Amino acid sequence: MIRSFFRRLWHLITIPFRWITKPFQKLRDFLNYEPEDTPIADVFSRTIEEPSILIDHLEALRRHLLRAITALILAVLLSTLFAKQALDWLAVPINGIDQLQAIEVTESIGVFMRVSLLTGFVIALPYIGIEIFAFLNPGLRRRERILLLTAIPAATILFLLGIAFTYFILLEPAIDFLLHFMDISAAIRPANYIQFVTGLMFWIGVAFQFPLIIYTLAGLGFVNAKALLRGWRFAILGIAILAAAVTPTIDPVNMGLVMLPMIVLYFISIGLAAIAGRGRMKKTRSDPP
Numbered sequence: 001m002i003r004s005f006f007r008r009l010w011h012l013i014t015i016p017f018r019w020i021t022k023p024f025q026k027l028r029d030f031l032n033y034e035p036e037d038t039p040i041a042d043v044f045s046r047t048i049e050e051p052s053i054l055i056d057h058l059e060a061l062r063r064h065l066l067r068a069i070t071a072l073i074l075a076v077l078l079s080t081l082f083a084k085q086a087l088d089w090l091a092v093p094i095n096g097i098d099q100l101q102a103i104e105v106t107e108s109i110g111v112f113m114r115v116s117l118l119t120g121f122v123i124a125l126p127y128i129g130i131e132i133f134a135f136l137n138p139g140l141r142r143r144e145r146i147l148l149l150t151a152i153p154a155a156t157i158l159f160l161l162g163i164a165f166t167y168f169i170l171l172e173p174a175i176d177f178l179l180h181f182m183d184i185s186a187a188i189r190p191a192n193y194i195q196f197v198t199g200l201m202f203w204i205g206v207a208f209q210f211p212l213i214i215y216t217l218a219g220l221g222f223v224n225a226k227a228l229l230r231g232w233r234f235a236i237l238g239i240a241i242l243a244a245a246v247t248p249t250i251d252p253v254n255m256g257l258v259m260l261p262m263i264v265l266y267f268i269s270i271g272l273a274a275i276a277g278r279g280r281m282k283k284t285r286s287d288p289p
Contacts, residue, residue, distance in 0.1 A: 061135060068124075068131040076120030083116040090115065090197050093171050094179075100190040111190040118198045122163070125156050147219045154212050162205030170204070170257050171197065174247075203246040207262050214269035218276035225274035228266075235266050 079086070091097040102108050129152035137145065179186055217223045228235070243258040 064131045064135040068128045071127045071131075072120060072124045075124035076116050079116045079119035079123060080112070083112055083119065086115050086119050087111065087194070090167075090194065093167075093175050094188060094193065099188055100193060101187050102190050104191070107189065107191045111194045114194050114198055118202060121202075122156075122159065125159060126152055129155055144220060147216060151212055151216055155209055158208040158212055159205040162208035163201045165208070165261060166197075166201045166204045170200065173257065174200075200246070204258065204261075207242070207246070207258075208265065210262070210265050211269040211272050215272040215276050218273035223273060224277050225270050228270045228273055232266070232270075236263060239263055239266065 088097055091100065094100075133148050133152060136148065140148065179188075214223060214228070218225065239259055239262045240255075243255050243262060247255045247258050
């Protein structure tokens with residue numbers, strides 16, 4: 001009886017501590033979960049024998065995509081509350097929104113929605129990353145799971161850095177070149193200007209994801225630093241083609257401004273790939289056969 005009493009008393013005393021530690025235990029179990037190691041050939045054969053497995057994966061993909069799209073829609077609706085302030089901020093390089101002249105009835109609302117879409121995408125980006133991770137999670141090992149979880153906030157930060165680079169470094173010289181080319185005066189339309197700015201920001205933000213993508217692929221064993229270093233000439237050629245497609249002007253100055261950070265990011269990616277490769281090799285050696 002006495003032993004039973006003290007056991008119950010200890011149970012009552014430790015209830016708050018168990019409540020505090022329970023989330024951490026669940027997080028530990030979640031991170032340490034290892035999927036069943038099944039050969040790819042067996043997976044394909046099992047899928048052929050039981051097509052319902054593929055249907056279940058497609059249904060899961062549909063649910064994750066639906067939630068990601070819903071989050072994007074809600075973020076866009078939220079961003080409409082401060083889209084006017086964002087538009088004023090984007091118009092600073094041309095000396096204010098008063099410099100824009102709309103010539104179509106629906107032009108202003110189109111500009112408003114385009115700005116809302118970009119800001120909404122930035123807000124929803126972390127959640128979209130979480131939905132992508134949630135879809136891939138059942139087949140991920142512990143190291144891969146931690147790698148992708150770390151990549152979600154890093155992707156958001158890099159996208160914001162790309163937007164900042166575009167706004168504070170690239171945008172002003174690009175606009176100055178376009179407006180003073182051949183000394184022809186220009187009446188700036190809101191639709192054309194905002195499409196130019198938001199498109200440039202989006203694609204530069206995407207380009208800033210390159211080191212993260214390479215690091216993740218290297219950590220998963222799909223690429224290695226030596227191969228990236230050997231192919232640097234082809235990489236620069238690809239960067240030049242991409243910069244020509246992304247840059248809204250054909251002058252070499254603006255194209256060079258786009259190419260320069262991409263080239264720097266590529267060589268940073270090689271260093272990150274080497275770090276990820278060494279970490280993967282150490283992990284492989286430490287794992288039991």
